[in-house]
Amino acid sequence: MSVRQSLLAILDQGPCYGYQLRAEFARRTGAAWPLNVGQIYNTLDRLERDGLVARGETDAHGHVFWTITPAGSREVAAWLASPVERAAGTRDELAVKLALAATLPGVDAARVIDTQRQASAARLAALRNARAAAADEVEVSPIAQSLLADAVVFSAEAEVRWLDHAATIVAQHPAASRSLPLATERPRRGRPTAAA
Numbered sequence: 006m007s008v009r010q011s012l013l014a015i016l017d018q019g020p021c022y023g024y025q026l027r028a029e030f031a032r033r034t035g036a037a038w039p040l041n042v043g044q045i046y047n048t049l050d051r052l053e054r055d056g057l058v059a060r061g062e063t064d065a066h067g068h069v070f071w072t073i074t075p076a077g078s079r080e081v082a083a084w085l086a087s088p089v090e091r092a093a094g095t096r097d098e099l100a101v102k103l104a105l106a107a108t109l110p111g112v113d114a115a116r117v118i119d120t121q122r123q124a125s126a127a128r129l130a131a132l133r134n135a136r137a138a139a140a141d142e143v144e145v146s147p148i149a150q151s152l153l154a155d156a157v158v159f160s161a162e163a164e165v166r167w168l169d170h171a172a173t174i175v176a177q178h179p180a181a182s183r184s185l186p187l188a189t190e191r192p193r194r195g196r197p198t199a200a201a
Contacts (some may be wrong), residue, residue: 008149010084017081022068035150122168129161
């Protein structure tokens with residue numbers, strides 16, 4: 006999540022002070038990721054340094070209002086117009102754990118998967134129940150709350166479906182055919198040669 010881009014997007018709607026930005030962020034994101042005020046002010050300082058926002062007037066209550074600059078507005082437009090780059094690869098701890106469990110001799114991979122599936126299914130049920138509850142601290146946008154809650158629930162549903170798929174794959178391959186003993190050939194140290 007980009008706090009920088011999020012604060013710029015809110016400031017593109019009009020001048021705000023720090024606590025106001027915090028409340029607007031919570032209201033617009035369903036209070037899914039609470040920001041602390043220190044994080045907001047540190048981000049504002051960096052945005053000011055980068056010429057994307059300017060420190061404005063202070064009101065009678067001591068609130069310093071921040072305004073977006075034209076460069077900041079251009080950055081918001083570019084951020085909203087571009088796709089989010091998701092991390093590539095399979096550095097997912099659960100996927101790595103199951104791949105190892107499936108190939109380690111003496112490990113009951115089906116049990117590992119079943120244990121995780123039970124935990125994931127319980128998490129999914131809790132998320133579905135929590136989706137109906139509204140945030141108590143601030144008034145949140147029902148649309149934002151729904152979008153964020155649905156994203157978390159859909160991700161949990163996908164994990165349970167994937168675990169069912171993993172259980173099927175493991176069941177189709179007997180443990181003896183999956184198990185990999187340690188390799189007898191020792192890897193070479195250093196970089197591989199050009200011929201390799």
